[in-house]
Amino acid sequence: MTRLKCIDGEDPMVPRWLTISGSSPLWTKGSLSEEYLLGALHPTLVKQVYECSSEELMNRAGKSVVWGLHFVSALIDRVHDAGRLVWNQHEKILALHAANKELKASIGQELAAVAERRVKEMEVEFERMRAELESHRSQRRELEQEVGLLRSSLDGARNDRARLEDDIHSLTEAIAFLEAKLKVEGQKAMGTYKASRGFEFGLEKMGRVSYEFRYRVVLERLWGMHSDIMIELDPFIECFEDANIEMDLDQPFDDDT
Structure with missing residues (x-):
């Protein structure tokens, strides 16, 4: 399962995000942003539930769960990195505030104005990054819900497969019983007819x-x-x-x- 085969085609199970790295903002720009934001990793899974065999369905659902967990982990790492960056920016802002006070006291109004402008820019950047962090957290929650649904579907498919295997076993036993009975009855009928x-x-x-x-x-x-x-x-x-x-x-x- 960890060595998924990469193939070309329009199948939604094809791993199309092999170039993702920790610094790739694919959720904000690029050709994959719409697919990533809309959760288009499994657009035909419901259709395949009614068209594919249970074994093929479980294999595909298993691969989808693995890819979903991979992207959830990548997004969680991204959120953690953004959180650390926000904290660093916050510390820098506090340091600038302290430096601003020192500059006002020592250097004068001009340098203080420059420092205030820089602090405002940092505050704007901080707000932007905090909004981005909230967006990432929301996307992570959605992906976790999707993974939960996929796991439920996979469990249901496994239960259906077990039930089908039980039915097949019962039918096999019934066929064997009928064949044995038909063999005995056929021999009796053939003997009666010949007599x-x-x-x-x-x-x-x-x-x-x-x-x-x-x-x-x-x-x-x-x-x-x-x-x-x-x-x-x-x-x-x-x-x-x-x-x-x-x-x-x-x-x-x-x-x-």
């Missing part, structure tokens, strides 16, 4: 059809070699006078008739 009269009658009918086919093949070959041969009676032609004669399926063959 039935319809199966035996079907085999007999298939035998007669196969015999008739071979008979007609041999007959065609015979006519091909001897076209003048006449066949007096086709044994497989249905006789209409025998159509109304009742006969059992198990009628035995009688050679005496």
Whole structure:
């Protein structure tokens, strides 16, 4: 996770802020200021929750959390640096006030006026930096809230994955049970069908059809070699006078008739 792969593309998971340093004011100017201030690091995360698999979603959310924590840490360091700078400026202002008093007492009004002008400039700079510090703190709170939401989403995705794995395990067991039951029932049904009269009658009918086919093949070959041969009676032609004669399926063959 700490060695994220850098690739080109429009994917929101691509690390586009590799040039950030402690002195880079990307939140105030530059092409990345709008993305940074609007929190555009994860614009399609909600869409991916409904389109990606749980494993891919957790991987992407994990990477997003890592990058979010990285930028939160960088912003916290920046805020701490700004706080120390503000404190230093405040000490300088106090020192200038003391120096101003000394100058008024020793040098005169002209140098005192210069010192007062410098003190005012320092006070303006101090107010500006304090406003910037408050802005950074506000951004840090927003980033911390976003990281909390991402962690909640990641936990939810993990819970969904665990629930899906349980469902898959249950379905696998049900399929295995049904396959075993189908195998047993299929063998029973096959044995019952083979023992039935319809199966035996079907085999007999298939035998007669196969015999008739071979008979007609041999007959065609015979006519091909001897076209003048006449066949007096086709044994497989249905006789209409025998159509109304009742006969059992198990009628035995009688050679005496």
